[in-house]
Amino acid sequence: MKVKLQGVRYRLPNFSLGPIDMDVEPGKIYVVMGKNGSGKSTTLKLIHGDIRPSEGTVLVDGVDASKIGFIQLAKKIAFVWQEIYNPLSFTVKDVMNVSGYSRDADEDDIFKALSVLGIERFIDRDFNLLSGGEKRLVTIAAALYQDSEIIIMDEPTNFLDIDNQILVYNLIRDLRNSGKTLILTLHDIDAIHNISDYVLILKDGMEVAKGPTRETLNVQNLRKAFNVPFYTYDTVNGKSFVGAMK
Ligand SMILES: Nc1ncnc2c1ncn2[C@@H]1O[C@H](COP(=O)(O)OP(=O)(O)O)[C@@H](O)[C@H]1O
Ligand SMILES: [Mg+2]
Numbered sequence: 001m002k003v004k005l006q007g008v009r010y011r012l013p014n015f016s017l018g019p020i021d022m023d024v025e026p027g028k029i030y031v032v033m034g035k036n037g038s039g040k041s042t043t044l045k046l047i048h049g050d051i052r053p054s055e056g057t058v059l060v061d062g063v064d065a066s067k068i069g070f071i072q073l074a075k076k077i078a079f080v081w082q083e084i085y086n087p088l089s090f091t092v093k094d095v096m097n098v099s100g101y102s103r104d105a106d107e108d109d110i111f112k113a114l115s116v117l118g119i120e121r122f123i124d125r126d127f128n129l130l131s132g133g134e135k136r137l138v139t140i141a142a143a144l145y146q147d148s149e150i151i152i153m154d155e156p157t158n159f160l161d162i163d164n165q166i167l168v169y170n171l172i173r174d175l176r177n178s179g180k181t182l183i184l185t186l187h188d189i190d191a192i193h194n195i196s197d198y199v200l201i202l203k204d205g206m207e208v209a210k211g212p213t214r215e216t217l218n219v220q221n222l223r224k225a226f227n228v229p230f231y232t233y234d235t236v237n238g239k240s241f242v243g244a245m246k
Helices: 040-047 070-076 092-099 107-116 132-146 162-177 189-195 219-226
Strands: 003-012 015-024 029-034 055-060 077-080 150-154 181-185 198-203 206-212 230-235 238-243
Touching: 003 040, 015 040, 015 055, 015 198, 015 206, 029 040, 029 162, 029 189, 040 055, 040 150, 040 181, 040 198, 070 077, 077 132, 092 107, 092 132, 107 132, 132 150, 132 162, 162 181, 162 189, 189 238, 198 219, 206 219, 219 230, 219 238
Parallel strands: 029 181, 029 198, 077 150, 150 181
Antiparallel strands: 003 015, 003 055, 198 206, 230 238
């Protein structure tokens, strides 16, 4: 399944995104990166058809994303939201079932998805009473259970402690290796460097750079995007990026 953004613009009174052109090929990890307010979440919402471009088109398998019905869209794309809302008194199992509404309910698969995140013990807990990090793990498990071909995750590692961040990075890699397409926003530049295949770097709603991570994620483009000097150093895990302090 392919996603294509063609000359996509989105205009708000105080913010303008685009034009964005992007081709998302199956089985790769894409990261949209940039400062707070640069348009990352807006880009992901456009891909998911939650908002419609002011100009241009978003095609999911050749079809306008905003015209795909809910059930069909849920089969194609799962979305892990940056903000976590749950106004109802849902248990964790309820949250899983809502995410999996486009497929046949399968308790074993719910359990399996929770187990991948190490949280199967939460299954009957009140979702609202979990900590921020625990809720985040449930929302990622819910996206796994949805079993769509494309998984969008908006800042999936926020709220998470370091071992759970590493768990999620490893999971993202495993999902890619099993053929899923991942479209993410992340802030950790070293993680982006280590796991992503392609990056789109935004600044004030505009493309600063895009392309294969190896060629595109460099100190020049980071400086353009974040307005601070960057340097790199070598670690056991390869190159590491640091924004220079005064
Ligand atoms: N529905 C909206 N109404 C008004 N402003 C919005 C709306 N959605 C996003 N914005 C603004 O657009 C800009 C980009 O938002 P967003 O894409 O969420 O940024 P990012 O995810 O990169 O931090 C921000 O300044 C945000 O306040
Ligand atoms: Mg955001």
